[in-house]
Amino acid sequence: MAMKWAYSINAWNITANSARKQHNERNFKTIVAGGLDCIQMKIATYRMKPLGRPLIISQVYGGVKEFDEYLKNIGIKQIAGWDYDPTAPYAEENCDGRDPTDPAQHEGIVDALVQFAEFLKTVGGDNFCVRPMGALWRAGEVTDEKLKAVAECWNKVGRMSAQYGVKVILDPDFLCAANSLHAIDVLMANTDKENVFLAIDTAALALVGIDPVEVYEKYADRVAMLRLEQVFTTDELNERAQPFAEDILSTGGERGLSRWFWEMGAPEGEGLVDFPKLISAAKNGGFDGWCVVCTTQSEDPSASVLFNEWYVENVLKKI
């Protein structure tokens, strides 16, 4: 098995570029025209996110199988999986967000994901890439007890999703309370090796001063996804621990950064992530999971997608 490549549809994330069927068709065609043919989807809510839930997809495209066929006609050969943030509100589930540190809320998370697992079984997808727990600034002290509760939550989800051929992949994002080496260690030590895996989120790790390659090498046998995005700086002021830390993504924080997240090979700065080194390590480690290219921030999402696809084709795939 070789490593597989996908683009995350997070690249188009505003009403103006992804709320209409024809917008998303352009977006899919852009990914295909640039050379990739798989996508990672994102669980979402509300009418302005027509790709966020199986029910809404069926309303727009006539059914899940019909949606998959529609994508194949465009040239998208596979939906890799769903990104999922359990702490986000989902109106369709009468839910203001669920906390994986609270065992009483685990059942709700497992139940919420059943329909998405069924969707993936229908279309041949294989993963839930999940935010393990909420934001650092909301979490209070990140104790081992809380982390073990989080691990148990994803073990439960993993046992459910395994019945559908779907892995759980833990992806601590930049602001996530589990975005630290210690938290990753505890989560890996307390989750089922068969069902629960780790994503190397390059930008998230680099922003908190962790080398993604070191984490990959430590957990090579548990890594099922590489999320590929560049950064030029770390969160040196530890602003992610401050109240309302989500705001810094758009404000640029105290330093007024124009962007936190950049394309691989972006010529505007010195990237902190060594992507060739990571891909070399992954190849040497026999990695056969997903490489998901992400664009969290961009002046022009389509341009960023093409720029990243150039880098994949001309740099990473040549390693």
Next chain:
Amino acid sequence: MNNIKYSYMDHWEIHTAAGLTAPGCRRTYLERYLKELRALGYVGLDTFAARLPYYGRLVAGKNGTPVDFENYLKDLGFERLVSMFLDFIGNNPAERIADPACHDQIFNKFRAACEMAKGTGIDTFIVMPACQYFYTDPVTEDHIKHTADFWNRTGKMMLEDYGIHAACHHEFWCGLRDKWAIDLFYELTDPKYVWYFCDTAQHVIAGVDPVALYEQLHDRTWGFHLKDTKNTDPKAYRIPPDAECMAEDVERWFYEANGEGLCDFPALYRAIKKYGYSGWISSEHDKAEFEGKSFADCTAQGVWYIKHVLDPILKEG
């Protein structure tokens, strides 16, 4: 068997903190733009005469040349520079192509342009063969004869001295837009030195069928601009100072080829297959920044259409 290569006509603009701008104004913008074209599979670049010296300086410092720029393209995986676009629209009264008294001056400017391109892979100048309709009106047989004389002379010089083909691109607002005028022009020009360049949208706007014209002139065809339009033009072509910008009821004339406009690209590709055309096909879609779109988005749509709809036609049966 067709051997087709795709190039991109250099209209791209990007949104930056400093506003909407051509990518050639900054090295990082240029690098992004060209890598995005490569991601889409383009292996050639068609540019403008006025931009070429600037590109050289941008990639190689103040003594940089067009050859330096082409080497930069090659480092990124492009095969070469393919063409330059030149026009003499007629706003300079000493450069009216239909007037024999102007020919020496324009001829010398074409020679200077050839000198500038020397050493690069450019083998084509895409040219507007006549001045704006406004400056040519009324278009008479004499005007067309004088225009043909100019191109016979200039095309010979370009090809014999520099290996560059004069490929005539008939803007809907130029003096050679109507079918009778185009027919007469090609009757009066030498097939060895004056070539036809098929711009799909320009012909459709002018009420000329580009597929039929290509079939008629297939043995003189030296390239294509694949671009689409959603309007024809019964009158705006006469409006000074610029028919394209002054038309009151059409804000955007040109779109990427994606099957949504008036041009019948599948029919064109069936003709291309029938006559075995081999060579460059160029994507062109200026003004793509209109209507909130980006050049990256629009170009990707065009490439998707080429890969999934047009190229398969060449492989049928």
